[in-house]
Amino acid sequence: MEKQEWLLGIDLGGTTVKLAFVNKGGAIVHKWEIPTNLVDNGIHIVSEIASSVKETIGKWPGATLIAAGMGAPGPVDFETGNIYVAVNIGWRDYPLKSRLEGELGIPVVVDNDANVASYGEFWKGSGEGTNDLVCITLGTGVGGGIIANQELVHGVSGAGGELGHITVIPEGGAPCNCGKTGCIETIASATGIVRLSLEEINKKPESMLANRHRDQGMITAKDLFDCVKEQDEAGVAVLDKVAKYLGLTAAHVGNSINPDKIVFGGGVSRAGEALLEPVRGYFRQYAFGRVAESTSLECATLGNDAGVIGAAGLAYKQYGN
Numbered sequence: 001m002e003k004q005e006w007l008l009g010i011d012l013g014g015t016t017v018k019l020a021f022v023n024k025g026g027a028i029v030h031k032w033e034i035p036t037n038l039v040d041n042g043i044h045i046v047s048e049i050a051s052s053v054k055e056t057i058g059k060w061p062g063a064t065l066i067a068a069g070m071g072a073p074g075p076v077d078f079e080t081g082n083i084y085v086a087v088n089i090g091w092r093d094y095p096l097k098s099r100l101e102g103e104l105g106i107p108v109v110v111d112n113d114a115n116v117a118s119y120g121e122f123w124k125g126s127g128e129g130t131n132d133l134v135c136i137t138l139g140t141g142v143g144g145g146i147i148a149n150q151e152l153v154h155g156v157s158g159a160g161g162e163l164g165h166i167t168v169i170p171e172g173g174a175p176c177n178c179g180k181t182g183c184i185e186t187i188a189s190a191t192g193i194v195r196l197s198l199e200e201i202n203k204k205p206e207s208m209l210a211n212r213h214r215d216q217g218m219i220t221a222k223d224l225f226d227c228v229k230e231q232d233e234a235g236v237a238v239l240d241k242v243a244k245y246l247g248l249t250a251a252h253v254g255n256s257i258n259p260d261k262i263v264f265g266g267g268v269s270r271a272g273e274a275l276l277e278p279v280r281g282y283f284r285q286y287a288f289g290r291v292a293e294s295t296s297l298e299c300a301t302l303g304n305d306a307g308v309i310g311a312a313g314l315a316y317k318q319y320g321n
Ligand SMILES: [Zn+2]
Pocket: 164, 165, 176, 177, 178, 179, 180, 183, 185
């Protein structure tokens, strides 16, 4: 039997750990999930990952894991692989890399989850073949990752690429989870979109958006895009606001590094061109001329697999040769 050498990609979230065996070409061979064990401030997580990996790899007697990558929800000291803090998990100054290497017996690279997902898009997603890439993930919050000259930007304290906390409303903005106000996260995240929708519903109680809210007792980002499709006035007004500030954010980031592409991922980006088209309009308005002409705005293509593929990609980059 031919010897198969694979990479292990791990994407740690607050409820599940996504795992995948990935070949050196960046294709997923097998993927699965285990629940995230938050008991005792997450001290069981690493050993549960290791035992699940050992059990699963046993199904392929000819396969070997050469290295692993892992994305964790918090700032990471990239040199040591220590997690400064992961609030949702309960880790503080946690030596993730050394613990995982001890359990798995292979070299491990650890990075922040948004960086890891961005690297996935860079390696095998919509950023494949680019040199400089920015990813903006529009989920419950807004995450980001910057790849400059094919390397992730970490910064002096692991906070490089925290694009969600770019201030777009300097005064009087909504409070953000980070403790500031007026961050793009308060506008373009799924929760931000819901907040803006509720504001608009109060102003336009006869709109389709308001009717949906009355019928369902709640509203989601998907409802907003459904209403936009029907040209609902309230829906269009909310989307215009989201697109304006997202276009402004993209312009600032674009002017800073003039990447080949700025890629939008996360649940909100499933709206596709309905979101991207107005964002591009504002981006062209706010970005420096040469940036507007040369940096393109696109949707991510890997979906929920970006994390495990990116983690495997970082492991391959670090230890693959
Ligand atoms: Zn913030």
